Amino acid sequence: MADADIPTLEFWYDFASPYSYISAYRIERMISGHSIKLVWRPFLLGPIFKKLSDDASPFQRASPAERRYRRRDIERLCTAYQIPLVWPSNYPRGSLPATRIAMIAANEGWCGAFSRSVYKANYADDLDIADKSVLADVLSSLGRNAVQILEKAETVEVKSELAQQVDRAISTGIFGAPSFLICGELFWGNDRLEQAIAWTRT
């Protein structure tokens, strides 16, 4: 199969989303053996919730029963997938600074490793991913120049690129995370990852 014929799986995720964390850890293993090109699409749900529903996030408006359930559901899934989980002492955490860096990482080809490290910091090490010193440590551990990248992440170019990414999410019909876009078809939720991958056969 020529490279141009290989279907692209776009993985849209927000660093605050625990189900996206699970998908970020599963996705590369899931597509191995399939002729699928994976594209990491970091984005922000906050502005989408605001624009779509003029309302708080689903986390905030969920009833206590639903919140309890979601947490239990995530714990069970992490156990089943053998993904480490320490529930964040502050939830949901601000994902903006990490997402700006991820935009740079996506352009430079190290977005997968960076995103998994940020998720690990948030959901396994209970670190504040909105704190730039935490992000600097993540960058250093990946052999990146933390000072330079943190500076670049604050430029107008990166901010505008992220704003465009969010606009593209909205125009694609994305309203939650994780979302998967493949062959023009949208799938929402970690539990739809298998179906998204299988979609190339339909």
Added chain:
Amino acid sequence: MADADIPTLEFWYDFASPYSYISAYRIERMISGHSIKLVWRPFLLGPIFKKLSDDASPFQRASPAERRYRRRDIERLCTAYQIPLVWPSNYPRGSLPATRIAMIAANEGWCGAFSRSVYKANYADDLDIADKSVLADVLSSLGRNAVQILEKAETVEVKSELAQQVDRAISTGIFGAPSFLICGELFWGNDRLEQAIAWTRT
């Protein structure tokens, strides 16, 4: 295994819920071969949404993007599971009259067949399941005395039994449908049915 040792899978569903429709068609096939006793638990989500969030239903407060997605998701799932689907011209339909009858059916042991027929009327034949003549036809097609049952469904006993069922759903932590309760563990969503069944092994 003695009957008393067989784990019980409680299937909680609302006739307005399309994901419950899918589960109602899958559940008996899914548990076949497992030592699991299935209990049908018809209930109403409306009073739960009101009580839990003092808000409209998730259907009503969902953004247009999410509504479009949900419908597409349900269509894809029905295709995959080979379950017929004609999207109801009126959605969601009132499930109260059918649920009262289902309470009687659950006590008398014909709740599975009745529930599938009601779902078929709503989601495959586009009939108004809030209309008693539609319910009478469903009952007659199952060889039941429609007049007698429709009358019984309006009694204080049945109404109070249904109110208790809804209260039990709330005290169990149920906030959506379908929900599955097995060995004290709650699972929400048609996409958690497999996990609920596997839970007996943990």
